[in-house]
Amino acid sequence: MNKENYSQTHQNEPELITKVGSLQELLEKASGVRAVVDHEMEDAGLAENIPFPFLALVGQNQMKLSLLLSLLNPNLGGVLLIGPRGTGKSTAVRSLVDLLPEVRRSLCYYGCLEEDVEAGGIDAVCPDCAKKYGQGDPLSKMEKVRLIELPLNATLEDVVGGLDPRAQAHSRLRLKRGILSRADRNLLYVDEVNLLNDQIVDAILDAAAQGQYTVRRGAVSATYRSHFTLIGSMNPEEGNLRPQIMDRFGLRVLVKGLEEKEDRMEAYRRTRAYKENNRAFSAQYAPSTRLFREEIQASREKLADVELPDGVAATGLELIGRLGLDSLRAEITLFEAARAHAAADARDRVVPADLRVVAPMALRLRRSTYIDQYIADQNSEAELLEEAVNELIPTEEEAEDE
């Protein structure tokens, strides 16, 4: 952006986006909107917990796109943001709060849903819900997806749940729900996932993969639904993530600092304006944010109809083959992300261009050097074995000749 343009946009009202062709277009347009910074604005008083608007984040398109795709398609396996401190990873994740779509949520303690009856018959729900279903009463209601953040100091007990101390005081055994059960159908954000204790990471990843988990404490046990979208972030300077854990995240985005001077300046201005008056700053983006949220909801509903043509799938498989990726998660993430990308672009068919956009996020950092080494070791072992066998053990023909 040149200088003239820059000062001109400052004098005008912030550009409002009122109509867009697709989510992708909206994302591009909105990220370029210059905010008006009025330093005379009245102080909002006590700092409220108003997140930085997603649409006010400067640049970082791959990070924004990955988060957006994970909102559209919970089946792509979540997102891992990898980058140094101060690159806006946590800010971006927390800003999703204003964009979260609505989902069907159970009214029952056991988490029964209408879809359970549709899939598994009336015995798939608890007796109360079976009765309700029979009477035509709803088992669920629409509710906004929540962003649940795992506290850094969470214990395994906090995460999966444990015996309820209040019930124990009355000599009764009852389980208290953990963070994972509350994450059902929500987003679970784990900052500094590389610093988390292995047991906790395993519990989270297992629950995420299976969509449910069981807690046993002595005589009591309970199974909770926990189908959630996992978003992790990490600073690789502070420690590695085990390769097998890295592989379990769907999309992987390398987040770098902004490179263009103009972008850095704009990011600075926006951060300052937000700090001075977060409510007024956020209000400037509110109309575009509302539009964006509606687009997300609509795209999410369209996702089920998005088809993956055989030809496009074949190209994807060829790509995975070329890279020599063993993990089956490569296909799942690549194709689910491509479907989400097509839905975001208001299409009902995946095209090769979708693969091109999502492939770097879906396939990078999936090559495990451990696995490569393992296979190389196995191959050389097999050769050695064959050589030794050939040398030492005569074939039947050879044996007959003697």
Ligand SMILES: [Zn+2]
């Ligand atoms: Zn129920």
